[in-house]
Amino acid sequence: MTDAPLLAGFDAGQTHCRCRLADREGRVLAEGEGSGVSHLAAPGGPERFQTALRSSLAAARRALPGVPAEALAAAVVGASGIEADSPVQALGQHLAAEALALNPAQVLVTGDERTALAGAFAGGPGIVLISGTGCICVGRADDGRLHRCGGWGWLLDGAGSAMDIGRDGLALSLRMADGRCGESPLRQVLWDALAVTSPQELKARVVDPGFGAAGFAALAPLVGAAAMAGDPEAAQVLRCNGEALAELVTAVARALQLERPALCCVGGAIEHLPPLRTAFAGALTERLPGVVPRPPLGDACSGALALAGGLVSR
Numbered sequence: 001m002t003d004a005p006l007l008a009g010f011d012a013g014q015t016h017c018r019c020r021l022a023d024r025e026g027r028v029l030a031e032g033e034g035s036g037v038s039h040l041a042a043p044g045g046p047e048r049f050q051t052a053l054r055s056s057l058a059a060a061r062r063a064l065p066g067v068p069a070e071a072l073a074a075a076v077v078g079a080s081g082i083e084a085d086s087p088v089q090a091l092g093q094h095l096a097a098e099a100l101a102l103n104p105a106q107v108l109v110t111g112d113e114r115t116a117l118a119g120a121f122a123g124g125p126g127i128v129l130i131s132g133t134g135c136i137c138v139g140r141a142d143d144g145r146l147h148r149c150g151g152w153g154w155l156l157d158g159a160g161s162a163m164d165i166g167r168d169g170l171a172l173s174l175r176m177a178d179g180r181c182g183e184s185p186l187r188q189v190l191w192d193a194l195a196v197t198s199p200q201e202l203k204a205r206v207v208d209p210g211f212g213a214a215g216f217a218a219l220a221p222l223v224g225a226a227a228m229a230g231d232p233e234a235a236q237v238l239r240c241n242g243e244a245l246a247e248l249v250t251a252v253a254r255a256l257q258l259e260r261p262a263l264c265c266v267g268g269a270i271e272h273l274p275p276l277r278t279a280f281a282g283a284l285t286e287r288l289p290g291v292v293p294r295p296p297l298g299d300a301c302s303g304a305l306a307l308a309g310g311l312v313s314r
Helices: 045-061 087-100 112-121 162-178 185-194 199-206 212-217 220-228 232-255 268-272 274-287 300-313
Strands: 006-012 017-022 028-034 072-079 107-111 126-131 135-140 146-150 262-266
Touching (some): 006 045, 028 045, 045 087, 072 087, 072 112, 072 300, 107 112, 112 126, 112 262, 112 300, 126 268, 135 232, 146 232, 162 185, 162 220, 162 232, 162 268, 185 199, 185 220, 220 232, 232 274, 262 268, 268 274
Parallel strands (some): 006 072, 072 107
Antiparallel strands (some): 006 017, 017 028, 126 135
């Protein structure tokens, strides 16, 4: 379809990896989806990372018959857990270059919050809040300064995420079972979802190596539904997590001295849990009344492609 060198932008998530191909002028030509990734430091992480890149690129290439492999000029990968100037980022750079058969100078592997920011504001100032399985907030000032808050791993810093909402709901269910707080239907809903009947079984279930952040996050919609049905304890869980998200945005705005920042919110938790959105909006209005919510100009793949264009123009 084209003889122009291709740019590849990847949004590498835990469930799937998307690859979008564009020409050097930024015109999108194709998109494909492959397998998901895990943290590079996790067992099997490097293998899953390379498989995700290769499979999603292959899926995108199938929509461009006749384009040779050497047409790929540059690629940018956005993935969670990639800290700037860290050994994990260096490993990601090496793995991506190898998987995509590119020179390391033609590849950038960075945090998905950076690609989301680049896509949302096309390189301009603003703040992106991501609240999905985990959560993170990053902003850009007019002078190009960046500041990031949150996202320091689900074991330490997940307030405002689906993972924390699910875990907080389970913690609440244990307090109900112990008699530390009043019983509500939420406990039975969560325990039925996990097929457990006692605190002992619940404890064993959540410490299973296969449970992890995704296991907790999968319970967030049940907590959200309970809050919408009027469960006061579940509603308090959503209020606390909404306030935590507002705290992230406010801290970024303060660090970058943004009085009326544009704000884009993305991610499954903030998009699909109405009580979380309501709690967040209320808390943010109190903390940062000048904020201007707006939809993103583009997504994380768009941002990755924009950054890839910078690699070939250097």
